[in-house]
Amino acid sequence: MTEKMHDFIAKMPKAELHLHIEGSFEPELMFAIAQRNKVQTKFDSVEAVKEAYNFNNLQDFLDIYYEGAQVLLEEEDFFDLTWAYMQRIHAQNVIHTEIFFDPQTHTDRGVAFAKVIDGISNALHKAKHELGISSRLIMCFLRHLEESEAEKTLEMALPFKDKIYGVGLDSSELGHPPSKFKNVFAKAIEEGFVTVAHAGEEGPAKYIWEALDLLHISRLDHGNRSLDDPKLMERLAAEKMALTVCPLSNLKLCVVDDLKDHPLRKLMQNELKVTVNSDDPSYFGGYMNENFWAITDALDLSKDELYTLSRNAFEASFVSDKRKKEMIELLDNYFA
Ligand code: HPA
Ligand code: ZN
Secondary structure, eight states, X not given: OOHHHHHHHHHSOEEEEEEEGGGGOOHHHHHHHHHHTTOOOSOSSHHHHHHTOOOSSHHHHHHHHHHHHTTOOSHHHHHHHHHHHHHHHHTTTEEEEEEEEOHHHXXXXXXXXXXXXXXXXXXXXXXXXXXXXXXXXXXXXXXXXXXXXXXHHHHHHGGGGGGOOEEEEESOOTTOOXXXXXXXXXXXXXXXXXXXXXXXXXXXXXXXXXXXHTSOOSEEEEOGGGGGOHHHHHHHHHTTOEEEEOHHHHHHTTSSSOGGGOTHHHHHHTTOEEEEOOBSHHHHTOSHHHHHHHHHHHHTOOHHHHHHHHHHHHHHSSSOHHHHHHHHHHHHHHHO
């Protein structure tokens, strides 16, 4: 790519809609917090943490990701983690972000729900005021655990309802279909949460149908496997369902073998509302700019396509119409 294009992407106003806050944990910060909390991990140096980052499927990644999260104990830790991410994306011209967190990864170790949510929320509040970044929080249920566990987590979250906009579904996809969680998602909707779900990353198109019909999702996380099913693509297009696609994640977890074979453009050509996101930037080789650079390079995306991708994210964000309009205006001015 030309230096000009590289720079154009870096400065383009962007929104991120698929980001696991635990996946933004950089090895240096992980190591510092481990020492501060006197927590022993498998890793005895920053280099050892980095060396562990060679995985080639979702489960191998998740094992390391959950190991790293063990060092998070105090409200301050969740604050530091989130604040580091917000500063990074500020430097990349991300003006809105929607953040997943996995409460069960922490509450199952005895960390109070309040510490997790307060630490994250305080950093988001600071970022709004000091950096002008708007945000939403989405609580994910771990799908490798039972639905009854997710129900307990939903109960725990109710006192903090004002800080959580939606619920989602993540972790090991194969063997854990969306249907397993239909009751807890129905309860979440009754409580006023919007719903999203990871589906069609490693799992089949059938899981995407289930996410639509049983979990009543407002956005589809990943959704790469939609391409296997023309009827499904028609449905997604008709509903203007946004897909939160994560190029570098797909490459690292071998969902695609080569970014040149990435389905992003094909999905767009089928009228699907595709967005670009980082997923777990500290583990997968980059934040928003790195993802945009990599996929633009691989598929030779045009400026028109970049505009569509960025605009899709603003349109698909869970914010007020006023904020959406404001963000789209910034984008339009940038392209003008
Ligand atoms: N897929 C499923 N669960 C996850 C992911 C992912 O890409 N990242 C963090 N949890
Ligand atoms: Zn994800």
